[in-house]
Every structure is written in C-alpha cells, then in structure tokens.
Amino acid sequence: MFHTVRQIIVPKAPDLDVTAYTDPMFTSVVGQFLLENYKLWLLGIGLVVLLVAWLPLLLKKLPLSLPIIFVGLGMAMFTFTPLRQFSPHPVESPILIEKATEFIVIISLMGAGLKISRPLSWSGWKITVRLLVVVMPLTIALIAVSGSWILGLPLASALLLGACLAPTDPVLASDVQIEKPDGEDSDEARFALTSEAGLNDALAFPFVYLALAASAAGLGWSTLGVWAWQDVVWRLGVGALVGTAGGWLLGQIIYRLPQDTRLSRTGDGFIAVGATLAIYALAEFAHGYGFLAVFIAGLILRRSADGDDFNSELHDFADETERLVMMVLLVLFGGMLTGGELVSNIGWTNVLVAGLVLLVIRPVIGYLALIDIDRPPLERFVIAFFGIRGLGSVYYLAFGLNHGDFDGQHILWETLGLIVLGSILLHGLTVTPVMRLLNRRIGKPVD
Structure with missing residues (x-):
C-alpha cells in the first residue's frame, strides 16, 4: 500500500x-x-556594550585608555563605512550635540558627588578651593587672551573659548578620580581632581553667560551688574539650595524611613538616574545651575547613607550608565572630528593654542597655585597636569553657540575639537604609568 x-x-x-x-x-x-x-x-551595540565591560580589565596595566579606543573607532567608522554620510557636524547639529553631552555631564556629576565622603572643612578642601578660585579664572583669562591674539577671535568668542576649556571634565577623568564611594579620600590627588571636576562645571557657567552678554551687548558696567546678580549670585545660590534640599529630601526618603518602608531595600540603583534628572530639572526650572545642584545632591546623599551599602549601588548604576553613554558619545565625537571636518581644516594657530592649553596654561598655573601646599611635588604635578578636557567642554561650546551670536564658530569648534582629542591622547597615554608611580610614592598598593 502506497502513500502519496x-x-x-x-x-x-x-x-x-x-x-x-x-x-x-x-x-x-x-x-x-x-x-x-x-x-x-x-x-x-552589543559589541560596544561588551567592550565597555571588558576593555577596562585588559587596559588596566597598559598606557592606553577606553576613550582613545572609542574615539579612534568613531573616526574609522565615519571615514571608511557608509556611516560617513551621517557624520555628526557641530555646526549643522548643535542642538543634538548640546543635549547629548548635557545628559552625560549631569549623570557624571551625580556619580562624582556619591563618591566623596570627606566632610566639608577648610583643611580638607583647601586644594579644591585653590583650584576653583585661583586656577580656573586665570585659566579662562589666559585661554581667552590666546584665542584673541593667536586665533584672532573677537572678545566674546575668545571668552567663550576660555570658559569652555577651563573646567576639568567629570566624564573622561575617571582614571584620576576616586574610584568607589568607599575609596580612600586621603589620596589628595584623586580627591582634588574629583571635587574640582564636580564643582568647576557649574562655576564655569557664569563665564559662559558673561561671553553671551558680551556677544549681545558688550561689556559695560550695567551689563556686568546684571551678570553678577543674575548669573553669579542667583543661579549659583539657587543651584546650591535645590541641590541641598533635594539631596536631603531624597536621603530621608531612601535611608531614614522606617526599616520596612525604606526605598534602599528595593535595591534599584536606577534611583540615582531618576534623582539626577529630577533635581537637575528643578534647578533649571528655578533658573539655577543644574550642574551644581546634582553634584551637591550627590554629596548630601552620600552623607545620608552613613555606611549603607545602597550608596554603592546608586553609584555603580550611575557609573555604568555614564560609561555606556560616554562610549557612544565618544564614537560620535570621533565621527565629528573626521566626518564633521574638524581635523582637516586645522592650522598651526590651532595647534599652538592647543599646546598652550594642555602643556603650559593649566599645568603651570595649577602647579604654581599649589606650590605652598604641603604635599609631595609629584602629587602637586598630577593635580596640575591632569586637568582633562572632554565632553563637558563640547557641551559648553554647543550651549554658548545655541544661545548667542558668536563670530568664528568654525575656528571655535576646530580648536576645541583638537584640544579635546589632544587631551584624550595625552592624558590617556600617561595616566596609567603616572598614577602607578604616584601610588608607589605615597605608599598605596599598586595593581
């Protein structure tokens, strides 16, 4: 019998x-x-996530950093692949660049605040105060002078360049900052660079607004008076107030409620991201500096934790979020350098200003400002030299150009792009051997 x-x-x-x-x-x-x-x-995307997770282990003892690899990856991708047609261009996509870099900076600032356990005191924070009150304003002034004399920029544009390049970047400086919330705050170099990066992003903002005022109406006494009250006193005060109140309130909710209702028992680290965004938005709604608010909120939350392990979970989640977003943005930054034609138009004047910023202005001013501080010379050198420039500077320039009318936009982007790239290479190649040497000198264990 057959079956069909x-x-x-x-x-x-x-x-x-x-x-x-x-x-x-x-x-x-x-x-x-x-x-x-x-x-x-x-x-x-899967490969990027795996690289973000695994590469730090492979690079730990090498004179190489993650930012170098991902910027190089971005430069290659947007040069030799079909992605070239979609290369990000700072002049053509300024809003996208501003908002993307704004997000990574505020996440980084909350993470920096959650790391610091040192109580506020003059003796404990005197190096940070020196960096903020002496080094940063002088750095802004000298970069502005360099931009005016060497690049031929008008006063407003030169001042904007100085304000953008003065802050130490909180995003790319993780290799020279406190590593964990329970890290050793007695390492003055790491503490100083962490606290400086947390505060100078907000304290540079008044100078960005000063550049905006100069671009709109020039710098007269009436303009300076409005700027001093509105952009210095009010915005800094509101940012500090919102950050303090928001950090205290969240600390009470997370750590001080009855044991069975504490939100710290949820174990959900993404609370850090929610807190960051909410506090930042509230400060901005009140016309304060959101950058200052989220960093102070992180400091207050760290103190509210009082040894609770949940603070480490908050920090770790914020840190992981920051690293992932940072690598994506660094790939795009690499594309901006090549596809956005920032590198192809660079001349000797851009190179000269970049060399002054990275090798002379910040290192020399930083070292001289700390020369009477009773710390080893190598430690003072590390603090002065590793004033890393990064995505925070990109944000400030995008913000300034989106809110004001500045001449020489292409010159500003070319110079800033070269300096950020130079900082990534210079500091990325030197950070591992220098920090290992510093650890040996101060008696810390070397991995």
Whole structure:
C-alpha cells in the first residue's frame, strides 16, 4: 500500500522593502538606513556594550585608555563605512550635540558627588578651593587672551573659548578620580581632581553667560551688574539650595524611613538616574545651575547613607550608565572630528593654542597655585597636569553657540575639537604609568 507524499511548499519571505513603510520614523533617509541595517546595529551595540565591560580589565596595566579606543573607532567608522554620510557636524547639529553631552555631564556629576565622603572643612578642601578660585579664572583669562591674539577671535568668542576649556571634565577623568564611594579620600590627588571636576562645571557657567552678554551687548558696567546678580549670585545660590534640599529630601526618603518602608531595600540603583534628572530639572526650572545642584545632591546623599551599602549601588548604576553613554558619545565625537571636518581644516594657530592649553596654561598655573601646599611635588604635578578636557567642554561650546551670536564658530569648534582629542591622547597615554608611580610614592598598593 502506497502513500502519496505531498510536497509542502513554504512560501519565501519577501525581501524587506523599506520604502513601503509608512511609519514617519522610517521614511527619512536616516530612518531607512537604520531599518535596512537593523541587525548590524544590534551587533554593533552589543559589541560596544561588551567592550565597555571588558576593555577596562585588559587596559588596566597598559598606557592606553577606553576613550582613545572609542574615539579612534568613531573616526574609522565615519571615514571608511557608509556611516560617513551621517557624520555628526557641530555646526549643522548643535542642538543634538548640546543635549547629548548635557545628559552625560549631569549623570557624571551625580556619580562624582556619591563618591566623596570627606566632610566639608577648610583643611580638607583647601586644594579644591585653590583650584576653583585661583586656577580656573586665570585659566579662562589666559585661554581667552590666546584665542584673541593667536586665533584672532573677537572678545566674546575668545571668552567663550576660555570658559569652555577651563573646567576639568567629570566624564573622561575617571582614571584620576576616586574610584568607589568607599575609596580612600586621603589620596589628595584623586580627591582634588574629583571635587574640582564636580564643582568647576557649574562655576564655569557664569563665564559662559558673561561671553553671551558680551556677544549681545558688550561689556559695560550695567551689563556686568546684571551678570553678577543674575548669573553669579542667583543661579549659583539657587543651584546650591535645590541641590541641598533635594539631596536631603531624597536621603530621608531612601535611608531614614522606617526599616520596612525604606526605598534602599528595593535595591534599584536606577534611583540615582531618576534623582539626577529630577533635581537637575528643578534647578533649571528655578533658573539655577543644574550642574551644581546634582553634584551637591550627590554629596548630601552620600552623607545620608552613613555606611549603607545602597550608596554603592546608586553609584555603580550611575557609573555604568555614564560609561555606556560616554562610549557612544565618544564614537560620535570621533565621527565629528573626521566626518564633521574638524581635523582637516586645522592650522598651526590651532595647534599652538592647543599646546598652550594642555602643556603650559593649566599645568603651570595649577602647579604654581599649589606650590605652598604641603604635599609631595609629584602629587602637586598630577593635580596640575591632569586637568582633562572632554565632553563637558563640547557641551559648553554647543550651549554658548545655541544661545548667542558668536563670530568664528568654525575656528571655535576646530580648536576645541583638537584640544579635546589632544587631551584624550595625552592624558590617556600617561595616566596609567603616572598614577602607578604616584601610588608607589605615597605608599598605596599598586595593581
């Protein structure tokens, strides 16, 4: 007895035709490119996440840093792949650049605040005060003079360049900062660079507003009076108040409620991100400096924890979020350097200013300002030399250009891009051997 074998024909899936999609998200050129290469994007994102997790272990003893690798990756991707057509350009996409870098800076500032356990005192924070009150204003002034004399920038643009490049970056400086909330605060170099990075992003903002005022109406006594009250006293005061109140309130909710209702028992570290965004937004709504608010809130939360392990969970989640977003932005920064044509138009004047900023202005002013501090010379050198410039500077320049009318935008972006790239390379290649040497000199264990 024979059975008839029936052939089962499985219909072949039709090729994906993205032009047939009517979803507005995928009708643009960018949207169609994303959809056509969807699986490649999944692969790429997965590899980036794995690299963020594993590369620090491989690079721990090498004179190399994660930012160097990811900036190089971005430069290659946006030069030798079809992504070149979508290269981010700072002059063409200023709003996107401002908002993306703003997010990474505020997450980084909360993480910096959560690391610091040292009580506020003159003796404990005197190096930080010196860096903020002496080094930063002098750095702004000398960079502005260099921008005016060497680059030929008008006063407002030169002042904006100085304000953008003066702050130590809280995002890229993790290798020279306190590593964990329970880290050793007695390491003055790490403490000074962590606390400086946490505060000078907010304290540089008044100078950005001063540049905006100069671009709009010039610098007269009436302009300076309004600036001093509105952009210095009010905005700093409101930022500090919102940060203190917000950090205290969150500390009470997380750590001081009855044991069975404490939110610290949830173990959800993403509370740190929610707290960061809420406090930042509240400070900005009140016309204060959100950067200052989130850093102070982190400090207050750290003190409210009082040894609770949940503070480490908050910090670790914020740190992981920061690292992932940072690597994505560094890839885009690499694309901005090549595809955005910031590197191709660089001249000797840009190189000269970059060399002055990285090798002369910050290191010399920083070292001289600390020369009477009773610390080993190598430690003072580390504090002065590792004034890393990074994504915070990119944010400030994007913010300034989006809110004011400045001449020489291309010169500003070219010079800033070169200095940030130079800082990533210079400090990234030297940080491992220098910090290992410092650890040996001060008696700390060397990995």
